[in-house]
Amino acid sequence: MTESLEKVYGYVWDSYSDDSTKESMDFSEGYKDFVSTCKTERECITEFIRIAEEQGFVGLDALLDKGHQVKSGDKIYAVTAQKALVLFVIGREPLENGLRIVGAHVDSPRLDLKQNPLYEDSGLAMLKTHYYGGIKKYQWVTTPLAIHGVVVKKDGTVVNVVIGEEDNDPVVGVSDLLIHLSKDQMDKKMSQAIEGEDLNITVGSIPLGDKEDKDRVKKNILKLLNDKYGITEEDFVSAELEAVPAGKARDYGFDQSMVMAYGHDDRVCAYTAFRAILDVKDPKKTCVALMVDKEEIGSVGATGMTSKFFENAMAEVMNLTGDYSELKLRRCLAKSKMLSADVSAAYDPNFPSVTEAKNSAYLGKGLSFNKYTGVRGKGGSNDANAEFLAEMRELMDKHNVTWQTAELGKVDQGGGGTIAYILAEYGMDVVDCGVPVHNMHAPWEVASKADIYEAMRGYRAFFQDA
Numbered sequence: 001m002t003e004s005l006e007k008v009y010g011y012v013w014d015s016y017s018d019d020s021t022k023e024s025m026d027f028s029e030g031y032k033d034f035v036s037t038c039k040t041e042r043e044c045i046t047e048f049i050r051i052a053e054e055q056g057f058v059g060l061d062a063l064l065d066k067g068h069q070v071k072s073g074d075k076i077y078a079v080t081a082q083k084a085l086v087l088f089v090i091g092r093e094p095l096e097n098g099l100r101i102v103g104a105h106v107d108s109p110r111l112d113l114k115q116n117p118l119y120e121d122s123g124l125a126m127l128k129t130h131y132y133g134g135i136k137k138y139q140w141v142t143t144p145l146a147i148h149g150v151v152v153k154k155d156g157t158v159v160n161v162v163i164g165e166e167d168n169d170p171v172v173g174v175s176d177l178l179i180h181l182s183k184d185q186m187d188k189k190m191s192q193a194i195e196g197e198d199l200n201i202t203v204g205s206i207p208l209g210d211k212e213d214k215d216r217v218k219k220n221i222l223k224l225l226n227d228k229y230g231i232t233e234e235d236f237v238s239a240e241l242e243a244v245p246a247g248k249a250r251d252y253g254f255d256q257s258m259v260m261a262y263g264h265d266d267r268v269c270a271y272t273a274f275r276a277i278l279d280v281k282d283p284k285k286t287c288v289a290l291m292v293d294k295e296e297i298g299s300v301g302a303t304g305m306t307s308k309f310f311e312n313a314m315a316e317v318m319n320l321t322g323d324y325s326e327l328k329l330r331r332c333l334a335k336s337k338m339l340s341a342d343v344s345a346a347y348d349p350n351f352p353s354v355t356e357a358k359n360s361a362y363l364g365k366g367l368s369f370n371k372y373t374g375v376r377g378k379g380g381s382n383d384a385n386a387e388f389l390a391e392m393r394e395l396m397d398k399h400n401v402t403w404q405t406a407e408l409g410k411v412d413q414g415g416g417g418t419i420a421y422i423l424a425e426y427g428m429d430v431v432d433c434g435v436p437v438h439n440m441h442a443p444w445e446v447a448s449k450a451d452i453y454e455a456m457r458g459y460r461a462f463f464q465d466a
Contacts (some may be wrong), residue, residue, distance in 0.1 A: 017198045028259055038263075051111050070305035105293065105296070105299075107133070111131050112421060113243065145245060148244055156186075257449055265343045276462075338428055344434055356409075364451065367455050373420070
């Protein structure tokens with residue numbers, strides 16, 4: 001290996017001064033606070049908007065109402081359904097010359113409550129769930145869970161629900177079969193040991209009312225929910241309630257060099273991209289941080305990347321500059337460059353057989369660039385252009401960002417996808433780059449604090465060089 005490659009693939013910690021180490025540790029404290037409280041896409045977007053407004057960003061709808069003339073230096077955000085967000089820092093060049101985009105997703109694998117979830121069986125109140133995204137179902141049993149989400153009443157009132165995060169809050173969970181009676185279960189494949197319809201959450205056992213009444217435990221749960229939140233059983237129909245791992249992000253490792261949290265995929269990239277755009281000052285090209293929903297189930301729906309949300313917001317912003325045309329919008333998107341900010345699979349010494357060591361990401365070796373993702377023969381992959389990768393190499397080295405390159409496991413082992421290919425359809429240059437993690441899609445994922453900090457520095461460099 002040449003000297004330059006040793007530098008590229010060296011450990012971030014070796015390049016840090018004491019001050020840099022402290023900065024990375026301090027940065028991760030802010031991230032830990034964020035990922036500990038923002039466990040749903042709505043919670044993430046709400047928090048991002050709160051901070052953005054404090055930093056001078058103004059909602060697009062407010063600008064449209066005022067007929068505001070957009071100019072260089074303006075900070076604008078647009079949101080849809082409280083689940084997807086785009087932030088703009090307007091540059092000095094015309095929008096027609098292209099954008100610098102960093103895009104991430106804020107949804108994570110979880111258990112969603114069904115629309116008619118509550119029932120009673122054998123003296124226990126239970127909630128039916130439908131898992132969201134790719135999970136190993138056996139990982140979600142006997143795990144303390146919290147309930148996050150919203151209930152929307154018929155009159156439009158939105159009730160925010162969080163149960164299981166405060167020290168005095170109860171937690172809930174999915175039971176598992178005791179080892180003494182699990183002979184048949186243990187003989188099954190791991191994928192079949194826990195069935196999707198068996199991921200039912202236990203939420204209570206105290207009965208209410210006369211002994212002759214039916215479903216007395218269920219009745220008590222409904223009373224508790226009504227007393228605290230003012231909701232009824234019918235309100236579940238118009239609710240979005242998610243069961244997620246209960247508890248805060250924690251330092252991981254004796255040296256406190258890593259973070260264990262629920263939802264690194266992909267909130268670690270969303271957070272670092274968001275923090276990066278807050279630092280943008282007077283860019284040449286307009287900078288964009290894009291946070292979308294539904295990536296874990298195919299980027300579908302009105303809040304997923306396949307929707308027209310981003311394109312429509314871009315058209316509105318261009319129109320407010322007084323220089324809009326359909327052709328200029330198409331040129332803007334085609335001339336843009338994007339970092340698809342999503343996590344990568346870090347090499348795990350416990351499972352070396354699924355990766356190819358020379359082309360794996362490693363914890364503590366910096367921001368990971370994945371030229372392609374996809375499945376087996378690169379199916380469904382963006383597969384970035386070599387010219388764009390060369391440009392990113394030069395950029396990261398110029399700003400002393402520690403980076404590495406990787407693929408998502410051995411060729412025929414499996415694979416995955418991101419939002420990269422969707423933005424690439426406009427003709428723009430796109431490459432995947434993000435934070436390597438262990439335990440991806442598990443209730444608790446692990447990332448290096450050094451990689452988290454380098455991701456923010458890499459995204460910031462991408463914006464600053466616009």
